[in-house]
């Protein structure tokens with residue numbers, strides 16, 4: 001019997017694991033088109049390859065097929081909680097107590113006590129009325145604008161907002177205004193134009209991930225007050241570590257009571273597993289539970305993921321020492337690199353883009369850094385504007401001073417070798 005099955009598989013040209021190519025003219029045409037598109041991406045030098053990591057996320061990594069001892073400067077693991085023993089234990093306990101997953105959306109049979117507890121904790125952390133969980137912050141951004149805004153309303157969005165905000169805004173029927181990056185004169189002009197609409201919502205990243213710059217939230221909130229608008233911030237690169245208690249950009253800039261809606265992720269500083277959320281006024285959260293499509297039509301967050309985030313928030317609420325530990329490390333890197341002759345974009349943020357200009361230089365230098373045991377990534381067009389290629393370095397609270405100094409030394413050597421430094 002077994003032999004017979006194998007013989008049949010043999011005739012059809014594949015075992016259980018072998019891929020089957022679809023046949024027919026349409027499939028062949030599609031394959032040719034896709035291969036040509038892929039070739040164009042390679043030809044444009046914008047191909048993104050994925051390095052395989054053979055260890056936990058952390059400041060030191062082992063890459064698959066390579067040695068260990070790589071110092072990692074390109075994760076969003078800002079607080080080092082992704083491999084914190086208590087965070088991992090909390091995930092295992094949640095997995096054992098609540099199972100692998102819910103096999104359901106929240107409103108059918110996908111809500112457990114841990115989901116409600118985490119939502120309550122998030123709202124308390126941000127000092128907001130309520131919170132709603134999503135599978136990711138991408139989903140939170142995709143789901144909010146359509147649910148909240150109608151053709152009578154307006155949304156005013158920073159031109160460099162994250163792709164998920166741009167996509168979320170695309171999905172809604174409100175009137176759309178795009179203001180120049182962090183340009184308050186332009187925002188004011190757009191707010192004046194938008195006075196004719198029922199409701200105005202200003203949407204901005206709290207911290208911008210490509211430049212490490214922080215939105216001028218005080219000025220944005222003043223303008224919002226003047227023109228009777230609401231403020232929405234995406235805090236993916238701020239939650240957990242910006243501000244005296246790590247509450248985010250609004251805490252850092254003293255406007256927690258002026259920002260109406262906060263979206264953020266559980267997939268970066270808060271343990272790094274996955275998940276996102278919206279926190280804000282209770283009626284808004286209630287409405288999102290009724291209307292937000294990525295919430296209504298997607299599976300509930302898995303218990304292990306909920307366990308990680310919940311423990312990460314406990315750790316942050318117990319003490320502000322973790323949130324504070326970022327600042328000195330960031331300062332050390334930024335000042336040593338500047339002294340070495342590099343230009344670092346942004347200010348006081350653990351995202352430290354080393355500005356190089358030329359795309360090839362960024363890519364060759366990043367490769368050479370890895371040869372010296374420092375894992376960093378080069379970014380070039382279309383991810384950043386043409387002529388503004390850079391290597392983005394991300395500092396984590398769990399980097400040691402020695403890790404940071406080794407990174408600066410490697411940059412200095414590699415920069416001299418490739419002509420980025422004299």
Ligand code: PLP
Pocket residue numbers: 135136137138139141162164205209234236237264265266267274275276
């Ligand atoms: N918003 C910003 C500013 C981000 O950087 C990201 C992630 O890269 C997201 C949203 C999406 O977050 P998530 O990974 O939770 O989908």
